[in-house]
Amino acid sequence: MKVLLINKYFYLRGGAETVFFKTISLLKSKGHEVIPVSTKNKKNFSGENPYFIDYPEFREIPLKHKIQNIKSFFFNKEASKKIEEAILKEKPDIAHIHLMFSSFSVSILPILKKYNIPVVITAHDYRLVCPASALLNGKLQICTKCQNGRYYNCFINKCGKSGYLESFLFMAEMYFRKIFYPVNHYIDTFIFVSQASFQLYAKLNPEFKKYNHQVIYNPIETKAAYNPHRGNYILYFGRLSEEKGIKTLIRTAKRLPDIQIKIAGNGDLVLNDIPHNVELLGFKSGKDLEKTISESSFIIVPSEWYETFGLSAAEAMALSKPVIASNIGGLPEIVENGITGYLFDYGNTESLYQTIQTAINIDDCTYYQMCNNAYNFIRKFSEEKYINNIIELYQNNLKKK
Numbered sequence: 330m331k332v333l334l335i336n337k338y339f340y341l342r343g344g345a346e347t348v349f350f351k352t353i354s355l356l357k358s359k360g361h362e363v364i365p366v367s368t369k370n371k372k373n374f375s376g377e378n379p380y381f382i383d384y385p386e387f388r389e390i391p392l393k394h395k396i397q398n399i400k401s402f403f404f405n406k407e408a409s410k411k412i413e414e415a416i417l418k419e420k421p422d423i424a425h426i427h428l429m430f431s432s433f434s435v436s437i438l439p440i441l442k443k444y445n446i447p448v449v450i451t452a453h454d455y456r457l458v459c460p461a462s463a464l465l466n467g468k469l470q471i472c473t474k475c476q477n478g479r480y481y482n483c484f485i486n487k488c489g490k491s492g493y494l495e496s497f498l499f500m501a502e503m504y505f506r507k508i509f510y511p512v513n514h515y516i517d518t519f520i521f522v523s524q525a526s527f528q529l530y531a532k533l534n535p536e537f538k539k540y541n542h543q544v545i546y547n548p549i550e551t552k553a554a555y556n557p558h559r560g561n562y563i564l565y566f567g568r569l570s571e572e573k574g575i576k577t578l579i580r581t582a583k584r585l586p587d588i589q590i591k592i593a594g595n596g597d598l599v600l601n602d603i604p605h606n607v608e609l610l611g612f613k614s615g616k617d618l619e620k621t622i623s624e625s626s627f628i629i630v631p632s633e634w635y636e637t638f639g640l641s642a643a644e645a646m647a648l649s650k651p652v653i654a655s656n657i658g659g660l661p662e663i664v665e666n667g668i669t670g671y672l673f674d675y676g677n678t679e680s681l682y683q684t685i686q687t688a689i690n691i692d693d694c695t696y697y698q699m700c701n702n703a704y705n706f707i708r709k710f711s712e713e714k715y716i717n718n719i720i721e722l723y724q725n726n727l728k729k730k
Contacts, residue, residue, distance in 0.1 A: 523659030569596030
């Protein structure tokens with residue numbers, strides 16, 4: 330098969346990009362040809378091709394440039410032109426979209442339909458039902474007020490991080506899409522990365538129950554060697570942003586002065602008043618990150634938004650690390666309380682405090698059994714299982730062509 334793989338970013342920005350690049354490599358390993366399509370960026374990995382588009386990071390550009398790019402925000406003609414060029418020259422069998430909004434826009438969908446290219450999309454976030462994508466309002470509180478198409482709440486609650494203009498644009502784009510380019514007319518299969526994310530989509534827009542969909546968990550590289558080690562610190566690794574619950578973690582750490590907590594990652598979150606037992610490690614990746622995970626006792630994922638999956642939790646368990654996680658979104662599908670780690674009430678410092686106390690006080694026998702459980706459980710998310718499911722899904726869509 331020849332697959333057109335589309336994503337807004339061509340560098341490791343978050344979980345969606347991790348899955349995007351793994352999908353490329355796994356498809357190639359199975360003998361399939363991949364044509365990646367993305368946006369141009371100085372951070373990009375090597376591998377750009379003539380089909381990459383010029384589009385700025387909308388949230389980062391000045392107001393003047395936002396106004397200049399408004400038309401493309403709704404319907405990016407350059408993107409549709411590039412996709413058409415790719416179709417005519419490369420003749421792909423199928424298109425798989427990861428992230429497309431605030432870059433490619435819905436403009437690429439009618440072009441793909443024009444040439445009868447089956448389209449699947451992975452819902453890495455909630456942009457298909459939430460204008461601001463994360464189900465968080467302007468105060469970064471969980472919000473589902475846009476349920477059943479009430480997108481005006483995005484503007485009222487100033488859900489765009491840059492303020493009312495961005496909120497208005499997000500709201501207007503959703504209405505534009507709903508009226509002129511409803512995605513269910515163009516998407517053949519919706520892929521959800523957890524049962525929880527699908528159920529939330531179906532709650533916010535019951536029409537999703539009728540659409541062709543499948544739950545395919547994100548791919549996790551399973552390690553051949555099982556080598557558990559009980560370290561002397563708890564580790565958070567990932568993006569540093571408000572919804573990740575890091576401030577709740579730091580407030581809790583102040584009540585646990587004898588427990589060492591390390592935080593690895595970067596982002597736009599400003600952290601102040603860091604207690605002495607919290608160490609900021611900066612960004613880590615590759616073998617350096619694996620070593621830091623392996624030498625910890627527990628990994629902590631204190632998210633305060635509806636995680637569609639919980640990639641960092643799964644990656645830690647592949648290294649035989651039990652996980653302390655908030656009980657929200659897809660995380661309870663990965664972390665089984667008392668078996669592969671512990672769950673606590675999201676955003677609740679008292680619940681987190683009690684959970685950490687429980688975790689650090691278990692005996693070694695219980696701890697290593699939990700490591701073993703985590704390591705074995707995560708094999709259900711193996712790369713081999715993921716790519717076989719993806720290829721089967723592609724083939725099923727091609728049969729309907």
